[in-house]
Amino acid sequence: MKKFILVLLILVASIPIGYKIATGKYSEKQPVNFIQSIRMSQTKEGLLSYKQSIEIKLDMIEKEAPEMEVYFVTITFSQYLNEFELEDLVKRYNLKVHAIVGRTIEKDTGLKGTFLIGIEDMKIEYDKKDLENMLSRNDAVFKGFIELIADVSKRDLCLLKNDERVFLVDVSADSHFVLNPKHEKTKSWDGYMQGIFDGLEKFGLVKP
Amino acid sequence: MNKKILSVVVLILFSTFSFAITVYADRWSPTEDWGPQVGSYSPDWGRTVMYEYNDSAYNLYVSPQARFRFTQDAINAIRNYYLNFSPTLYYTFDISVSDQYNTTVSALNTTMYYSTLPSPHFDRDDDPEPWGNGYFDETEVTCTSPLDMYANTDYRFDSRFRVYFTDPITFEFTSQMSYYTFGEYDTYYYDIHKIRNYPWY
Numbered sequence: 001m002k003k004f005i006l007v008l009l010i011l012v013a014s015i016p017i018g019y020k021i022a023t024g025k026y027s028e029k030q031p032v033n034f035i036q037s038i039r040m041s042q043t044k045e046g047l048l049s050y051k052q053s054i055e056i057k058l059d060m061i062e063k064e065a066p067e068m069e070v071y072f073v074t075i076t077f078s079q080y081l082n083e084f085e086l087e088d089l090v091k092r093y094n095l096k097v098h099a100i101v102g103r104t105i106e107k108d109t110g111l112k113g114t115f116l117i118g119i120e121d122m123k124i125e126y127d128k129k130d131l132e133n134m135l136s137r138n139d140a141v142f143k144g145f146i147e148l149i150a151d152v153s154k155r156d157l158c159l160l161k162n163d164e165r166v167f168l169v170d171v172s173a174d175s176h177f178v179l180n181p182k183h184e185k186t187k188s189w190d191g192y193m194q195g196i197f198d199g200l201e202k203f204g205l206v207k208p
Numbered sequence: 209m210n211k212k213i214l215s216v217v218v219l220i221l222f223s224t225f226s227f228a229i230t231v232y233a234d235r236w237s238p239t240e241d242w243g244p245q246v247g248s249y250s251p252d253w254g255r256t257v258m259y260e261y262n263d264s265a266y267n268l269y270v271s272p273q274a275r276f277r278f279t280q281d282a283i284n285a286i287r288n289y290y291l292n293f294s295p296t297l298y299y300t301f302d303i304s305v306s307d308q309y310n311t312t313v314s315a316l317n318t319t320m321y322y323s324t325l326p327s328p329h330f331d332r333d334d335d336p337e338p339w340g341n342g343y344f345d346e347t348e349v350t351c352t353s354p355l356d357m358y359a360n361t362d363y364r365f366d367s368r369f370r371v372y373f374t375d376p377i378t379f380e381f382t383s384q385m386s387y388y389t390f391g392e393y394d395t396y397y398y399d400i401h402k403i404r405n406y407p408w409y
Contacts, residue, residue: 031390031391031392032391033388033391034329034388034393035298035329035350035352035388038327038329038352038353042353042355098317104322106324109361109362111324111361111362112326113322113323113324113364114322114323114324114328115320115321115322116320116321117320118316118317118318118319118320119318120316120317120318126318127264129263129264130263130264130320131320133261134271134320134322134366134368137271137273137366138273138322138324138364138366140322178391179391180391181391181392182392186317188317189317190317190331190332191391194327194329194352198326198327198353
């Protein structure tokens with residue numbers, strides 16, 4: 001009986017490998033897990049150790065990558081940014097923006113809300129009237145921009161990660177490190193790693 | 209003579225104006241609610257509405273929206289799927305075009321999402337997997353911190369689709385429990401709450 005269970009276990013365990021080979025997805029790289037960041041930052045200690053684990057990757061990039069190598073990143077800000085601060089950050093580090101994430105508060109209930117705007121042509125331009133419209137039809141009041149999904153060159157990345165408005169530049173959805181078929185397919189914000197601003201709010205780490 | 213010219217001008221002005229109104233006015237659909245659902249994780253109350261509008265460049269969009277509320281039992285079920293189930297399941301709210309081969313609307317990469325679900329991860333898909341047909345027919349939001357979800361709270365999800373032709377289609381409003389596999393979130397359970405026609409007018 002024990003042997004039978006063992007054989008069964010081995011069979012079951014080999015299903016994913018079989019699947020990977022069958023679909024040609026087998027590779028050294030693991031597939032991206034978009035919500036690993038959130039999963040690991042359910043406690044303050046978890047959040048800080050997640051940050052450290054990403055910083056190891058950033059150090060690796062700083063030491064080894066060519067200057068113009070481009071990375072697909074999720075930037076979690078250290079504070080709520082307004083329109084102008086966001087624009088300044090984008091220009092200063094030549095960010096090719098895929099999407100902007102912002103925080104709102106719902107009128108009457110005080111419920112936290114999140115919006116994501118996808119950007120065409122990777123500029124910082126978006127239809128402000130459309131955003132205002134979407135927020136007002138949901139009784140949401142704008143509080144600030146909290147995260148950004150963008151492409152950034154290694155040279156700018158190394159400066160960006162030390163900017164005081166930035167809590168973390170997360171490279172873990174980037175194809176140098178993982179398989180991310182969703183992102184490869186559209187080269188847009190699809191397949192982004194989730195930012196961790198929620199954690200900063202929860203554990204009182206947002207800069208005033 | 210002058211009067212004639214004036215009346216023609218007024219007529220032209222008026223007809224352009226009324227044309228502009230019929231084509232470019234924003235409009236709301238009537239709301240439709242749902243009641244108690246089958247899925248243990250499903251919100252037992254929800255309200256749907258669609259909003260049709262033009263952006264600054266006069267592109268036509270439709271935003272299907274939902275508000276929904278969970279009972280404590282549903283919240284307990286969602287927490288249980290997160291804490292004690294293998295694979296770990298996450299609550300997802302999905303608004304999709306029923307016909308995956310539809311070519312009249314698409315959730316572009318410039319789509320906009322809004323949700324009050326805690327720690328939302330937004331996603332869109334071009335079904336059927338893996339290649340689709342170039343038109344993104346599915347928008348969804350996954351709550352990645354299910355322990356922060358509460359009963360008797362109105363959660364919202366609002367997404368938008370670009371409308372190329374106003375051909376009759378249907379939108380489905382669905383709750384899902386989804387799990388992570390090979391770089392994707394896939395549906396484990398689902399429960400369709402509402403199917404609505406677009407255009408509704």
